[in-house]
Amino acid sequence: xxxxxxxxxxxxxxxxxxxxxxxxxxxxxxxxxxxxxxxxxxxxxxxxxxxxxxxxxxxxxxxxxxxxxxxxxxxxxxxxxxxxxxxxxxxxxxxxxxxxxxxxxxxxxxxxxxxxxxxxxxxxxxxxxxxxxxxxxxxxxxxxxxxxxxxxxxxxxxxxxxxxxxxxxxxxxxxxxxxxxxxxxxxxxxxxxxxxxxxxxxxxxxxxxxxxxxxxxxxxxxxxxxxxxxxxxxxxxxxxxxxxxxxxxxxxxxxxxxxxxxxxxxxxx
Numbered sequence: 407x408x409x410x411x412x413x414x415x416x417x418x419x420x421x422x423x424x425x426x427x428x429x430x431x432x433x434x435x436x437x438x439x440x441x442x443x444x445x446x447x448x449x450x451x452x453x454x455x456x457x458x459x460x461x462x463x464x465x466x467x468x469x470x471x472x473x474x475x476x477x478x479x480x481x482x483x484x485x486x487x488x489x490x491x492x493x494x495x496x497x498x499x500x501x502x503x504x505x506x507x508x509x510x511x512x513x514x515x516x517x518x519x520x521x522x523x524x525x526x527x528x529x530x531x532x533x534x535x536x537x538x539x540x541x542x543x544x545x546x547x548x549x550x551x552x553x554x555x556x557x558x559x560x561x562x563x564x565x566x567x568x569x570x571x572x573x574x575x576x577x578x579x580x581x582x583x584x585x586x587x588x589x590x591x592x593x594x595x596x597x598x599x600x601x602x603x604x605x606x607x608x609x610x611x612x613x614x615x616x617x618x619x620x621x622x623x624x625x626x627x628x629x630x631x632x633x634x635x636x637x638x639x640x641x642x643x644x645x646x647x648x649x650x651x652x653x654x655x656x657x658x659x660x661x662x663x664x665x666x667x668x669x670x671x672x673x674x675x
Contacts, residue, residue, distance in 0.1 A: 427440075427441070429441070429442050429443040429446055430442070430503065430506050430512060430515060431443075431446040431449075431499065431502050431503065431506075432445065432446055434446075440514055440515065440517055440518045441518060442518075446499060449497070449498070449499035450494050450497075450499045450500055451494060451495040451497050451499075451500070452493070452494055452495065452526075453492055453494075453495060453526070453649070456475060457475075458475060458476055458477035458480055459474055459475065459476060460476055460477070460480040460484065460485055460489070461477065461479070461480050461485055461487075461489065461490050462489055462490050462491065462492070463477045463479070463480075463490075463651060464495070464651065465477060486628075486631050486632075486635060486642070487616075487627075487631055487642045487643060487644055488641050488642065488643045489528070489643050489644070490621065490643075490644045490645075490646070490649065491523065491526040491527040491528065491643065491644065491645045491646070492523075492526060492621065492645075492646050492647070492648065492649035493519065493522035493523045493525070493526055493646070493647045493648070494522065494647060494648050494649070495648070495649055495650075495651055496620065496648040496649060496650040496651070500647070500648040501648070503515060503519065503647075503648075504619055504620055504647065504648060507519065507553060507619070508549070508553045508619065511550070511551075513551060513553075513556060516553075516556040516557055516559075516560055517560050519557060519619075519647045520556075520557045520559075520560030520561050520564065521560070521564065522647065523557065523561060523617075523645050523646065523647055524560075524561055524564045524565065526645070527561070527565070527615070527643070527645050528643075530565055530567060530613075530615065532613065533567070533568070533612075533613070534565070534567040534568070534612075534613045534614065534615050535567065535568055535569075535570045535573060535608070535609065535612050535613070535614050535615070536558045536561055536562040536565070536567050536568065536569045536570065536614075536615045536617060537558065537570050537571075537573040537574055537614050537615070537616055537617065537630075537634075538552060538554035538555040538557070538558035538571060538574075538616075538617045538618070539554045539574070539616065539617065539618040539626055539627070539630055540552070540554075540572075540574045540575050540576045540599060540630075541554075541576060542576040542578070542579045542580070543576075544579055545576075545579070553619045554617050554618050554619055555571050557617050557618075557619060557647065558571065558617040559571070561615070561617060561645060565615075567615065570605060570608070570609075572602050572604075572605065573601065573602060573605045573609060573614070574599055574600070574601060574602065574630055574633060574634070575599070575600060575601075575602050576598055576599055577597070577598060577599070577600050578597075578598050580595055580598050595625050595626060595628075595629040598629060599626075599629045599630055599632075599633050600633045601633050601634065601636070601637040606637050609634065609637045609638065609639050610637060610638040610639070611638055611639070611640050612639055612640060613639075613640055613641040613642075613643075614634055614639050614641070614642045614643070615643050615644075615645055616630055616631070616634070616642055616643065616644050616645070617645050617646070618644070618645075618646045618647075619646065619647050619648070620646060620647065620648045620649075620650065621644065621646040621648070621649045621650065622650045623650075627644050
């Protein structure tokens with residue numbers, strides 16, 4: 407541990423005294439900053455049971471004999487990636503965390519959210535590049551940070567892989583995608599994402615972990631994959647905090663579909 411980190415750790419009791427750690431969702435006392443209370447943990451829904459071997463879409467059940475099942479969307483349109491690691495399924499609780507993180511500017515949630523994603527990412531053999539989904543420069547100026555880049559930084563640290571924060575760039579601003587179907591989202595995003603010219607050489611034949619906060623229809627990640635494949639990337643895996651799969655959510659959830667995120671994780675309230 408570095409000297410700087412030792413000093414920061416030494417200040418933790420003082421910070422906890424002045425600013426007692428609270429659950430970011432309900433405000434209940436918690437053991438440490440950046441964590442949730444047990445009640446809010448229980449509200450998060452995580453992918454489990456039998457899953458599609460191509461995209462890890464939960465398919466229900468727990469019989470390992472069905473480990474080779476492929477979901478209908480993957481059969482109809484085989485993915486160009488090597489799987490999707492999602493920390494949670496999108497519901498009211500995960501939506502509240504994303505809203506607090508991104509629009510509430512609670513960037514202190516990034517380490518916890520990245521840890522949750524990291525628990526779902528399979529072992530990365532060899533060298534990988536951790537690349538965030540990009541924001542357009544105007545959106546970046548408005549928000550002040552790229553939430554996907556913050557998650558990617560912590561994932562790179564925890565996996566020991568190299569962060570390539572500017573591997574992809576959004577070359578033009580896109581309109582709000584809320585309410586658009588999959589095809590319209592794809593058309594709106596067509597040509598809006600490309601590889602950074604200065605990063606093309608290091609991406610050629612590389613393996614990429616593509617990081618986003620919320621994966622909705624897949625239009626944004628598909629646009630990123632298209633750009634990466636054109637640059638000669640050998641393999642792409644997707645890692646996200648929340649994945650919108652209404653049909654996979656348990657019956658106990660409230661109606662999270664009443665407020666759905668735009669592609670690229672932009673939430674519309």
